[in-house]
Amino acid sequence: TNPLKRAADKVAQAMQGDGTGPEDGIPGKPGPESPPVAEPTEPREPLPPKPEQTGPDTVSPTGQPTGADQARMAQSGSYLTTAQGARLYDTDHSLKAGRRGPVLLQDHHLREKITHFDHERIPERVVHARGAAAHGTFTSYGTAATVTKAAFLAEAVETPVFVRFSTVLGSRGSADTVRDTRGFATKFYTSEGVFDLVGNNMPVFFIQDAVKFPDVIHAGKPHPDREIPQAQSAHDTFWDFVTLHTEATHHTLWNMSDRGIPRSYRTMEGFGVHTFRLVDAEGNTTLVKFHWKPKLGVHSLVWEEAQIINGVDPDFHRRDLYDAIEAGAYPEWELGIQTFPDTPDQMFEGIDLLDPTNLVPEELAPVQPIGRLTLDRNPSNFFAEVEQVAFHPGHLVPGIDITDDPLLSGRLFSYLDTQISRLGGPNFAQIPINRPHAPVNDMLRDGMHQTAVHRGVAPYRPNSLDGGCPFTAGADMGAYVETPVRVPEATKVREAPETFQDHFSQARRFWLSMSPVEREHIIGAYTFELAKCYEQAIRERALQVLANIDAELCTGVAAGLGLPAPEPTVPLADVAPSPALSQLGHTWPTEGRVIGIITGPDGDLDGVRAVRQAVLDAEMVPLIVAPAGGTLGSGPDAVTVQRTYATARSVEFDALLLAGTPGVGSDAYGSRDAKAGLPTAQQATADPRVGLLLGEAFRHGKAIGAAKAAEQVLEAAGIPADAPGIVLGDSATTALQQVTQLLGTHRVWERFPAAA
Numbered sequence: 001t002n003p004l005k006r007a008a009d010k011v012a013q014a015m016q017g018d019g020t021g022p023e024d025g026i027p028g029k030p031g032p033e034s035p036p037v038a039e040p041t042e043p044r045e046p047l048p049p050k051p052e053q054t055g056p057d058t059v060s061p062t063g064q065p066t067g068a069d070q071a072r073m074a075q076s077g078s079y080l081t082t083a084q085g086a087r088l089y090d091t092d093h094s095l096k097a098g099r100r101g102p103v104l105l106q107d108h109h110l111r112e113k114i115t116h117f118d119h120e121r122i123p124e125r126v127v128h129a130r131g132a133a134a135h136g137t138f139t140s141y142g143t144a145a146t147v148t149k150a151a152f153l154a155e156a157v158e159t160p161v162f163v164r165f166s167t168v169l170g171s172r173g174s175a176d177t178v179r180d181t182r183g184f185a186t187k188f189y190t191s192e193g194v195f196d197l198v199g200n201n202m203p204v205f206f207i208q209d210a211v212k213f214p215d216v217i218h219a220g221k222p223h224p225d226r227e228i229p230q231a232q233s234a235h236d237t238f239w240d241f242v243t244l245h246t247e248a249t250h251h252t253l254w255n256m257s258d259r260g261i262p263r264s265y266r267t268m269e270g271f272g273v274h275t276f277r278l279v280d281a282e283g284n285t286t287l288v289k290f291h292w293k294p295k296l297g298v299h300s301l302v303w304e305e306a307q308i309i310n311g312v313d314p315d316f317h318r319r320d321l322y323d324a325i326e327a328g329a330y331p332e333w334e335l336g337i338q339t340f341p342d343t344p345d346q347m348f349e350g351i352d353l354l355d356p357t358n359l360v361p362e363e364l365a366p367v368q369p370i371g372r373l374t375l376d377r378n379p380s381n382f383f384a385e386v387e388q389v390a391f392h393p394g395h396l397v398p399g400i401d402i403t404d405d406p407l408l409s410g411r412l413f414s415y416l417d418t419q420i421s422r423l424g425g426p427n428f429a430q431i432p433i434n435r436p437h438a439p440v441n442d443m444l445r446d447g448m449h450q451t452a453v454h455r456g457v458a459p460y461r462p463n464s465l466d467g468g469c470p471f472t473a474g475a476d477m478g479a480y481v482e483t484p485v486r487v488p489e490a491t492k493v494r495e496a497p498e499t500f501q502d503h504f505s506q507a508r509r510f511w512l513s514m515s516p517v518e519r520e521h522i523i524g525a526y527t528f529e530l531a532k533c534y535e536q537a538i539r540e541r542a543l544q545v546l547a548n549i550d551a552e553l554c555t556g557v558a559a560g561l562g563l564p565a566p567e568p569t570v571p572l573a574d575v576a577p578s579p580a581l582s583q584l585g586h587t588w589p590t591e592g593r594v595i596g597i598i599t600g601p602d603g604d605l606d607g608v609r610a611v612r613q614a615v616l617d618a619e620m621v622p623l624i625v626a627p628a629g630g631t632l633g634s635g636p637d638a639v640t641v642q643r644t645y646a647t648a649r650s651v652e653f654d655a656l657l658l659a660g661t662p663g664v665g666s667d668a669y670g671s672r673d674a675k676a677g678l679p680t681a682q683q684a685t686a687d688p689r690v691g692l693l694l695g696e697a698f699r700h701g702k703a704i705g706a707a708k709a710a711e712q713v714l715e716a717a718g719i720p721a722d723a724p725g726i727v728l729g730d731s732a733t734t735a736l737q738q739v740t741q742l743l744g745t746h747r748v749w750e751r752f753p754a755a756a
């Protein structure tokens with residue numbers, strides 16, 4: 001018997017649609033004694049590739065359209081093949097000498113499959129390894145056209161973008177809601193080539209000179225001996241470094257503030273950090289700092305919430321971004337610039353613009369909006385897009401230039417270099433997600449993973465054999481021409497400018513700009529992190545740094561550590577607060593916020609339905625929490641339960657509603673016989689998990705709405721009905737309106753002790 005022949009016959013049979021299933025003797029199929037295997041055997045027409053499977057690019061590295069090629073690469077055919085395109089009849093069994101015999105080395109499919117699998121992983125990013133990303137569009141207002149000739153910033157130009165958010169310290173599989181800086185990197189596929197704005201969610205950096213980057217990262221990463229802790233700054237090496245290297249003081253303070261634990265990527269600001277130089281068509285230059293302002297406002301978690309989420313849902317931010325986009329709640333930011341005259345000293349109001357540990361208060365230089373970013377499409381393949389995207393601060397377009405910020409200079413080297421080991425060679429710009437949408441016509445050739453088939457014989461200039469092509473363009477033809485900035489006559493030194501020596505006044509300004517609750521959170525964060533250090537000397541040194549920022553901060557942390565608060569060693573700077581730095585005191589849109597609707601086994605279904613609809617009408621996300629899964633009620637009006645008491649945790653909700661109150665009144669909440677069906681709130685009272693849900697939400701400053709009669713449930717959870725942010729209405733639906741208003745300020749801030 002020829003197994004191959006029989007397999008081929010089998011497939012032919014299946015194609016005729018007899019559908020009898022596997023037979024005895026087909027290699028890899030069970031024998032007659034085995035039960036039939038339920039496995040599809042009938043090939044069907046391939047599904048058409050999903051639109052997003054065609055990838056974001058429109059041209060190949062050689063300028064050829066790539067659509068057809070990409071569709072070919074999508075997994076969409078009916079027959080499984082090898083990488084060489086040979087059809088396979090079995091992928092479940094190795095080729096063996098007899099059923100119980102040794103596996104044969106000649107099994108190419110086995111070797112190809114395993115070899116490829118063995119090499120599926122690439123090195124993760126040395127920093128910013130953990131991230132999530134989305135596609136979208138940037139639409140410019142044209143307001144920057146007065147200061148830059150960049151084509152994508154002219155009026156009403158739409159530019160496709162890909163944005164990747166990330167943490168810095170953790171590895172690829174680490175949790176999202178750790179205390180850390182977040183990356184906010186945007187790739188603009190402009191008509192003049194790719195522009196990357198590789199920023200963070202904090203406007204300042206730990207170091208002033210790129211040569212220190214390995215130091216700060218080695219200090220922040222897990223200890224080299226035991227490789228712990230993961231994705232944390234709460235350990236000795238980090239605090240050892242940032243207390244010895246006091247230029248890190250300002251950034252560290254940002255990390256210890258609520259900015260270090262964002263509620264969502266959608267509620268983060270982004271900053272270009274460095275000062276950049278914009279150039280207009282006449283060659284006039286303006287210094288700028290880039291800002292991303294989220295439409296939903298800047299919101300953070302509270303520390304306990306962040307820690308719980310790390311266990312309950314380590315993918316919290318990734319999931320949030322993906323879900324929001326799938327739900328059509330497209331995240332939006334406005335891009336803005338602060339502009340400064342390009343003076344020879346590159347100072348503004350006494351602030352050195354080349355020092356990346358400095359920010360310029362918005363009160364001194366307002367952020368002027370120049371365009372809007374909307375993220376509206378999730379990646380279709382995480383590896384191909386999110387993992388392989390390669391950003392670089394040196395990917396610039398005409399009209400945007402760099403300054404001599406020494407941190408930026410080092411980055412210009414690093415980002416190109418790192419891709420060579422991460423993406424396996426110099427041709428990473430040919431990977432679909434990295435391909436410019438502008439035509440590419442370079443003379444770069446060969447190398448690992450070259451996928452272009454270059455034509456012509458003269459990849460050099462000057463040449464006559466290719467007719468002198470390609471030609472270089474002038475600035476009037478859109479070439480990137482560096483701005484002829486004067487470099488002062490100087491002597492080679494390894495030294496920083498005098499103005500880089502002030503390490504505390506900007507930190508003090510940030511501290512003074514915080515509201516009492518935000519200060520309380522900062523004190524809590526420093527106390528937590530330093531208490532996790534083993535070395536007493538490091539704690540003491542950290543207190544000395546804090547004393548040089550502010551006495552209240554220092555004494556607060558010292559009290560928590562049980563140590564004396566030292567006196568400052570530098571005069572405290574006389575700086576004015578910048579109210580724009582505080583996250584409190586504003587009202588924001590609430591769309592996309594998540595409302596937990598808690599109900600009992602026999603909750604008033606109409607009430608639940610009504611409040612669910614009201615939440616949807618308010619463009620928020622209702623999640624029904626019930627004792628068990630499935631649906632509430634039956635038939636077409638049944639309400640799907642999204643979370644059970646066992647799977648719900650307060651941290652995934654922005655506010656809670658106690659819903660389903662049949663026959664509001666004492667009867668509904670107390671005296672009815674359990675067997676007759678417990679009303680909603682009675683069940684809630686009885687279940688400690690609901691008590692925990694309410695207690696946590698209360699502690700974390702979340703609005704809680706309920707029908708008046710649910711007061712007892714709140715009481716049982718230890719929540720006074722007259723506490724701030726507790727809304728009692730005739731029904732949960734009536735309470736919702738006020739709950740939404742409270743959500744506009746993100747949290748019920750009065751509940752935090754500092755506000756009392």
Ligand code: HDE
Pocket residue numbers: 125126127128131164165166182183184185198199200205209210211213271272273274389390391407408410411414415416418419
């Ligand atoms: Fe980065 N940084 N960085 N960084 N950085 C990287 O590049 C580096 C700095 C930032 O989502 C790496 O492709 C040096 C500041 C983001 O793919 C690497 C210095 C800011 C991302 C690198 C800095 C950033 C990175 C690792 C000091 C905010 C993630 C993988 C001079 C303005 C991009 C990679 C993504 C990634 C080097 C400082 C932001 C090693 C040497 C300041 C958002 O090249």
